Amino acid sequence: MTQTRPVFFVSDGTGITAETLGHSLLAQFPDTRFRPHRMPFVDSPDKARDCAMKIRDAAVESGQRPIVFNTLVDPDAVAGLREADALFLDLFEKFIEPLENELGQRSTHAAGRFHGIAESQDYKRRIEAINFTLAHDDGVSHADLAEADVILVGVSRSGKTPTSLYLAMQFGIKAANYPLIPEDFERNKLPVELTRYRGKLFGLTIGPDRLSQIRQERRPNSRYASIENCLHEIEAAQRMMKREGIKWLDSTAKSIEEISTIILQEVRLDPPSY
Amino acid sequence: MTQTRPVFFVSDGTGITAETLGHSLLAQFPDTRFRPHRMPFVDSPDKARDCAMKIRDAAVESGQRPIVFNTLVDPDAVAGLREADALFLDLFEKFIEPLENELGQRSTHAAGRFHGIAESQDYKRRIEAINFTLAHDDGVSHADLAEADVILVGVSRSGKTPTSLYLAMQFGIKAANYPLIPEDFERNKLPVELTRYRGKLFGLTIGPDRLSQIRQERRPNSRYASIENCLHEIEAAQRMMKREGIKWLDSTAKSIEEISTIILQEVRLDPPSY
Numbered sequence: 112m113t114q115t116r117p118v119f120f121v122s123d124g125t126g127i128t129a130e131t132l133g134h135s136l137l138a139q140f141p142d143t144r145f146r147p148h149r150m151p152f153v154d155s156p157d158k159a160r161d162c163a164m165k166i167r168d169a170a171v172e173s174g175q176r177p178i179v180f181n182t183l184v185d186p187d188a189v190a191g192l193r194e195a196d197a198l199f200l201d202l203f204e205k206f207i208e209p210l211e212n213e214l215g216q217r218s219t220h221a222a223g224r225f226h227g228i229a230e231s232q233d234y235k236r237r238i239e240a241i242n243f244t245l246a247h248d249d250g251v252s253h254a255d256l257a258e259a260d261v262i263l264v265g266v267s268r269s270g271k272t273p274t275s276l277y278l279a280m281q282f283g284i285k286a287a288n289y290p291l292i293p294e295d296f297e298r299n300k301l302p303v304e305l306t307r308y309r310g311k312l313f314g315l316t317i318g319p320d321r322l323s324q325i326r327q328e329r330r331p332n333s334r335y336a337s338i339e340n341c342l343h344e345i346e347a348a349q350r351m352m353k354r355e356g357i358k359w360l361d362s363t364a365k366s367i368e369e370i371s372t373i374i375l376q377e378v379r380l381d382p383p384s385y
Numbered sequence: 386m387t388q389t390r391p392v393f394f395v396s397d398g399t400g401i402t403a404e405t406l407g408h409s410l411l412a413q414f415p416d417t418r419f420r421p422h423r424m425p426f427v428d429s430p431d432k433a434r435d436c437a438m439k440i441r442d443a444a445v446e447s448g449q450r451p452i453v454f455n456t457l458v459d460p461d462a463v464a465g466l467r468e469a470d471a472l473f474l475d476l477f478e479k480f481i482e483p484l485e486n487e488l489g490q491r492s493t494h495a496a497g498r499f500h501g502i503a504e505s506q507d508y509k510r511r512i513e514a515i516n517f518t519l520a521h522d523d524g525v526s527h528a529d530l531a532e533a534d535v536i537l538v539g540v541s542r543s544g545k546t547p548t549s550l551y552l553a554m555q556f557g558i559k560a561a562n563y564p565l566i567p568e569d570f571e572r573n574k575l576p577v578e579l580t581r582y583r584g585k586l587f588g589l590t591i592g593p594d595r596l597s598q599i600r601q602e603r604r605p606n607s608r609y610a611s612i613e614n615c616l617h618e619i620e621a622a623q624r625m626m627k628r629e630g631i632k633w634l635d636s637t638a639k640s641i642e643e644i645s646t647i648i649l650q651e652v653r654l655d656p657p658s659y
Contacts, residue, residue: 115658116488125646127555128409130656135402135456136480137659138505139492147656151646178487182409198487206410206474213452213472214390218413231412234640241547273515276550281401366508372399372425382404382421384389385411 115144117169121162121181121192126151129202133180136200146173153183159191166195184220233283233385240279240286247287248272253304256287261378262308263288264352265315266344267335268325270362270370274315277367284380296347301355313374314352314359319345321363389418391443395436395455395466400425403476407454410474420447427457433465440469458494507557507659514553514560521561522546527578530561535652536582537562538626539589540618541609542599544636544644548589551641558654570621575629587648588626588633593619595637 118137120129126149137145148169150162166177177197183189184203193199207218246252247259249272256262261278263271263286271288278284295302305312319342326336334340352359358377362370375381392411394403400423411419422443424436440451451471457463458477467473481492520526521533523546530536535552537545537560545562552558569576579586593616600610608614626633632651636644649655 125642127642127646128405131402131405132476136477136484139481139494140484140488140490141493142490143488144658146658149646149649149655151650176487178484198483200480200483202406202480203410205479206476207413209472209474210410210414210452213450214414214417216414216416219415220413238547238641241550245546272519273512273554276515277554280547280551280554367512368399368401372401372423375423376425381423384418384420 114175115146115173116175117173117177118145118147119150119166119177119179121150121153121179121183123154123183129180129182132202156187156191159188160194163192163195166197236283237280240283243285244275244279250289256308258285259287259311260285260380261313261374262311263315264291264312266291266348268322269315269317271315273367274370277371291348312357313378314357315362316345316349316359318363388449389420389447390449391447391451392419392421393424393440393451393453395424395427395453395457397428397457403454403456406476430461430465433462434468437466437469440471510557511554514557517559518549518553524563530582532559533561533585534559534654535587535648536585537589538565538586540565540622542596543589543591545589547641548644551645565622586631587652588631589636590619590623590633592637
């Protein structure tokens with residue numbers, strides 16, 4: 112019988128960092144089943160003790176010792192949390208001290224200072240990028256394409272929209288996207304709006320079977336979704352990208368995280384200093 | 386003079402986990418300037434040694450000892466990376482061993498097994514959610530609203546679209562969103578399409594000054610953007626949400642991460658087991 116381990120992500124903020132790292136670590140143990148619980152905004156010793164109570168309850172209910180990922184730093188809150196019996200993995204505590212020693216500074220957490228994410232330059236840049244990407248999805252607007260960091264091109268349903276949104280949301284990249292359509296292949300030319308921005312173009316391609324399957328879900332039994340048409344469009348798009356010197360990648364077996372990371376490498380978009 | 390510290394995020398995958406945690410940690414040291422470098426797909430000792438070379442170059446160029454966040458686990462790759470002189474913060478290594486001991490299992494990394502993100506159930510759920518959210522942005526479709534995990538409501542530009550996309554992308558939540566418009570306030574009724582789904586509704590409100598400022602950027606000097614009109618719409622929306630028993634929050638000073646986390650708490654959407 113498979114036991115299900117309770118897992119808690121505890122943070123004085125949103126807990127998204129704790130959950131991201133925790134999830135990556137737990138993915139290394141596919142033979143265990145985990146039941147995750149989010150515990151955000153645990154910003155006082157009292158709330159930490161409430162949290163410890165929930166951890167204890169989960170231990171009793173499951174008959175399993177819980178695993179707790181936490182980014183708390185305040186010693187009183189940490190002590191409150193540790194009133195429960197669990198495997199505690201302190202994601203911040205382990206690294207703050209070596210960073211303080213290296214930089215010769217106290218961290219703001221230790222000093223009791225805290226600034227909301229929403230105030231930061233980095234955050235404003237991400238929100239601007241999301242708005243830009245939504246306004247430049249699927250070729251709907253050519254205005255301000257000069258502002259784009261990258262312009263994704265590819266046949267319909269090759270993964271351009273989710274990749275563009277991920278680039279904007281995670282990395283603050285202004286990512287426009289532009290479909291390559293049968294008319295472009297007949298004229299055998301890049302859409303004229305794009306020729307000025309050749310240096311910003313990046314192509315996505317996809318396996319014909321996968322493309323046909325995705326298009327079938329949208330428009331079952333259409334010519335659009337047929338394997339012959341998918342094959343034809345993909346070949347025509349790849350010929351065009353090759354001729355125009357556009358870099359591209361095959362999105363078939365890749366996640367939007369992987370696709371986005373490869374694009375950033377290829378177009379050499381390192382994060383800005385902060 | 387402010388020195389700029391080189392920072393490296395090294396991973397055998399996308400490095401997004403390393404960057405997320407690293408960024409949170411460095412944000413605790415606002416008095417130091419950091420210059421980040423992404424080093425994804427470092428999946429061999431050779432690539433790790435190339436990386437060490439870049440770390441050394443950055444040290445020489447900046448005159449500063451670099452900081453390296455890494456999620457490598459393979460001992461040969463770790464040894465290759467450590468040929469450079471830097472502060473190394475091993476984000477995985479520290480936690481894999483206690484997890485192996487607790488679970489009584491080797492991790493797949495240690496065992497040399499690796500599955501791409503793109504194959505996982507969790508990933509498929511996220512992509513489905515993104516497609517759902519895009520198809521149900523700004524009230525464009527009422528089809529399948531029964532499938533929504535949550536339906537955000539609020540006046541135009543109160544933050545519904547970016548929040549919906551973040552909920553979908555980060556958490557795999559099917560988040561529709563629906564605007565409350567002057568016609569709804571005149572009729573003094575919820576849009577009829579929504580009345581069936583009252584239990585899924587969650588409201589966003591926003592301060593009138595901030596709303597007016599955001600709307601000015603879209604339509605300068607319009608009645609739509611005027612402070613009087615913003616104030617009127619916000620009051621009418623809040624009255625309606627109060628009367629209909631819809632929970633809401635004020636998005637004014639909050640990031641989409643914070644807004645999303647609060648919504649998940651309020652509607653009690655814990656992640657599925659995995």
